[in-house]
Amino acid sequence: MSSESFIEKIASQQADKGLVSSRIRTKIMKEDVVLEVVNLKKFFNIPIPFETTWFMLAFVAAVVVFAFSTTIGLALMGGVIVLYFLLPNVPPFNKRPKVAHLKAVDGIDLHIRKGKIVGLVGESGCGKSTAAKTIIRLLEPTAGSVYFKGIDINRLTSVEMKEIRRHLQIVFQDPYASLNPRATAHDIIIEPFDIHGVASGDEASYKVLSLLKDVGLAPHHAYRYPHEFSGGQRQRLGIARALALEPDFIVMDEPVSNLDVSVRAAIIQLILELQNKMGLTYLFIAHDLSLVKILCDETNVMYLGKIMESGTSDEIFENMMHPYTKALISAVPIADPTKRSKKIFLTGDIPTPINPPPGCKFQTRCPLVSDICRLEEPPARWYSATHVAYCHNIEGGEENPQVYVK
Template sequence: MNKLLEVKNLKKYFPIQTGVFHKTQSFVKAVDDVSFDVYEGETLGIVGESGCGKSTTGRSIIRLIEPTNGQVIFQGKNLSELKGHDLQKIRRDLQIVFQDPYASLNPRMTVGTILEEPLKIHGLGSAVERRERVKELLTIVGLTEYHYDRYPHEFSGGQRQRVGIARALITRPKLIVADEPVSALDVSIQSQILNLMKDLQEQFGLTYMFISHDLSVVRHISDRVGVMYLGRMVELAPKHKLYANPKHPYTQALLSAVPHPNPKETRERITLSGDVPSPANPPAGCAFHTRCHACMDICKTERPELKPSSDGHFVACHLY
């Protein structure tokens, strides 16, 4: 498969400012030196606890927030170097589906106006063509032309997320960052939205970067899975390898907490000790060593790099 996106040493630090003059005292290292690739037509799942930096990573990639450092190369172009018209042009190929389907839609605009807006910004089609394109896309995502003139508050949560997906699709992008797209929905609606996203991926040849804290959801939709902890990528592998043989102690602990569908089958639960360290003051060495049951002396001083441990399986751990 061809590489669609290359993320190299991505960092996003938020300054902590104090005093009358807002002097910067330190930084919250939300994303700290993350690297990975995304291939055409695949779904890369990104998982981790709340606050691990997965959403910030997604938003930094498409420059909804400006990264502090690193490179994001999309189809051979370094996004961090693009400005003005060049950046706007490439945004047609990079879209996002937000977590909250209500807060991400303007309550004063009808669905038709919301979906037409990206087409107007990019100068795509006449007024008649835009209207027809919107109505066609509403049907594709499971709504009807009748919904064209309705407002967001008139929809259910699942219907609003379908509108959010339609808005991301309207410019026919190549990559969609899905930031917790089903976490605010009921379980029955979650499955509908996930199946819709898989169908749209086949129909339009989409590539997804799917961000979630739900390991079961990620397993259902992803081809490869990356695990983040405290702003860093600690493991990256094809789905079947990661779930069958997790190598990093943090991944092992996460998977041990997933409920098993067979109540008669028991598994050993790995309980993590202590709290997640602050990203404003991360521990030296491996960020996970303060909670790791397999911690060694080298873990406390030397930061492990994300390296291949087997074919297609990468892990950042001194055990390997």
């Protein structure tokens, strides 16, 4: 069965069961949305180490018993103490371990239309990469849904998911860590063909060579190991692997952050070329805002697991509304000495996402912070049908984007 009709079949099955709401379905059909992310959440549970009081209590009790015990009691208590100190992470008696929630991604919405490059920017630790991995289901979301061409991918069985995975690929930040050091370039790229039974033998090898050519590597590179490539070439290899199964959608997780400027420009050019040639759709994750500005059609600014502002790149960079976006953009050094900009300095660092305070996530560093920010989540303010910012203290905007839709 062809892949397209497989997607159709699954989509209609899910629609029949009422798993995908008709609102999302019409949106996907009408606007050609490749990927729709609705209120996606990913929390990590972090066990909190046990407080020592339990051990101290046990120890004191043991000492007390020891003082009054006969030899049998002594041996018994000794055994208990030894057990306690040998197994320090065993919960005391029937207590369950305490757990904190690290809210890496806390309810983000995205829609990615066909053929677009959508940027996701933010500081390190804001949940960009977790979001990316959750979107292609390398991580299971805590809540929320991801619809790929109308299919809720989180409801698929592993067999169905394997079929869909062909269309969802990822290029990782560190091309060295994400390539198997013991496999040659040829082995790395041929693996997807084997797994999906697309091609084998000479045909597969031929495809490998043509992929290498597509990403600007030479045929003789096929039998080299990752360590024999330079950083830029390694990233090309990572891209070739992602392209092997002719996907529709590729997540680019900081693909150029580790590269030198001159190499970076070459990889960017390759990414754009491939998009033109194959009609790909990208989710481009980056912390380099000047790059996002020229590369992406739409930009989403993320902070501590939440989207702060999103819109087309023009709207974000020319008409940003959110105080975080303003600070972030002003902080980017501009390679033009005649334009030394006035900077907005944020005080302090990005706070930890473990048990964050209620209200706006940005409250601890925001220059506009007021009392309401510490109590309530900020509402959406729409400045056009595509441009939305979430803040209590910004002027203008509409509560409902429908105002802009004629």
